[in-house]
Amino acid sequence: MITRRGFLKFAGVSFLSLASLGAYAVGIEPMLLTHVKRYQLTPPHWPAGLKLRVAVLSDIHACHPWMTPERIASLAAEANALKPDVIVMLGDYPAGTRLVTGWVDASEWAPALSGLKAPLGVLSILGNHDWWHDPFAQQAGAGPTVARKALESVGIAVLENDAVRLEKDGQGFWIAGLADQLALRPNKAKGRDKFKGLDDLDGTLAKVSDQAPIILLAHEPDIFPKVPWRVSLTLSGHTHGGQVRLFGYSPVVPSRFGNRFAYGHVVENDRNLIVSGGLGFSIAPVRFGMRPEILQIDLG
Template identity: 45%
Template sequence: MLTRRTLLSRPTLAAACAAAGTLASAGYATAFEPHRVQVAHYRLCPPQWPPGLTMRIAVLTDVHAHPRCMGEGAIADVVARTNALAPDVTVLLGDYGSQSRGAVPFETVANLLRGLQAPKGVYAIQGNHDWGDDRAALRRGHGPTRAERALRTAGIAFVENSAVRLDVPAPLWLVGLESEATPGRDLNPERLDRQRSEILARALRDVPAAGAAILLAHEPDLFATGLDPRIALTLSGHTHGGQVRILGWSPWIPSRYGLRYAYGHIAEAGRDLIVSAGLGSHFVAGRPLRLGVPPEIVVVDLGPLSDGDAMEVARARRAGAHLHDPSGSSG
């Protein structure tokens, strides 16, 4: 009988088993997990939230559309599943195209996203790759990018550096902020934060002091600046949740703050941030790769909490913790 001791006493067999395990993990991470779209569900009532108002928001981000990962059929399925969740508002947080050869065209992606349905509206911003993949826009030094034109042509409301009042019985706005990759942004992190804070302040000019706003920001790092007190909730993508996550650790996260804003619901100083793991994947050696962070549709239910939920949230806020990491959610 093969025991741990006999296995370890046979170096060649042990090496073969280790290699087989590595290959199996690699196969799962490239062939299965990038296509295993989950539903991550959050329920919260931010301190600034209008009293008595309930709302469901669906969040889709980082599509990175490519036939090998988030192809046309997969996007159509995401649209159908999102609509079935019956959101009041659906938001798209950027990075629609893939950087790999053979990507699904922006126009095709936008036409598929046209099928999203939400009674209070479907709104979009753009991400860093929507700029980085558009050489013509970069040469001009200004937009619109190809992604923005495609979304607008598809009839999807594009909100960038502006605020839109939502049609709900409360003073509630949706604010979209441009990406850090927008031409003209300072590369120095502190000056970049100042620039973006100033842009956000201008976008909030029409929001009264007693109003509340939901901020759409592709990159989550601005959350560290404290933000305007009218921001009830910030929704972000960009990080892919690390794309590879093993026991809570990721080898690389595109954020100055590492794991702090990598994924999930983060509560700091009475403020709330939700970072989605996104839908698409960056490619490694020509293959989409995800491990421990499956692609996801995010659903956020906002409004009064049950006594049990309220106590859990209060404890987490006092600890300044990640309130919920729904990486095992399904739907």
């Protein structure tokens, strides 16, 4: 039988353990040196002999004190150091939580990303927070958003239901980018009773004019069941790996598919999806078991 002293000792140790875990999840893991997560694969439709390295940054969520312009600039330098052929960004540049000590405006985070350099260029898409944080775009139900204009002002192309053809060593491939699937918030005055996406998968892929392989950028991974086998690889963010991930499971995932597309490399019916754990966070400034990460993807 446990004594009163024993119970108090147990309670004290438990409280300190929980407090330590909380301090680590809020104050330490979000600030750890960025992890480089590496993937190597040869997906369907990928030409023999085409070696391509893609660096991926997702869900930056700029804010003080965790994701300052200085830290964003250092992330750009880390991505460059991987010596990728092309760099892609998967959306959600502004803060995703109000629990911050200060806001980082687009006029600050975009210049911090301007240092990104790759031989075949830097391409980006937008995420839900890039739309949700823009009241004028929400009111109009259309862009261009502040985030898009900020990225383009520093020379970073933004793909919204568009595709571009690139070439390496005489072999072509396409990068297609979807507009956001949750872009417009519910607005009764506008007749919207639920989130409205602006994505057009069929229209985007229709812009691909030859049989070269396609890499699809889609902020939310929930589009993946609709992606045809013609697409060699889909890259997504949004979930942050659940922000808390233990033993390969995330208790909370912002996806209607739960853990199915929460994180990592998913193969279904010979179709390939890679979901980034991202760099920042939303709702709460917590990461546990899911360090900030940049992806290095070697294809071929």
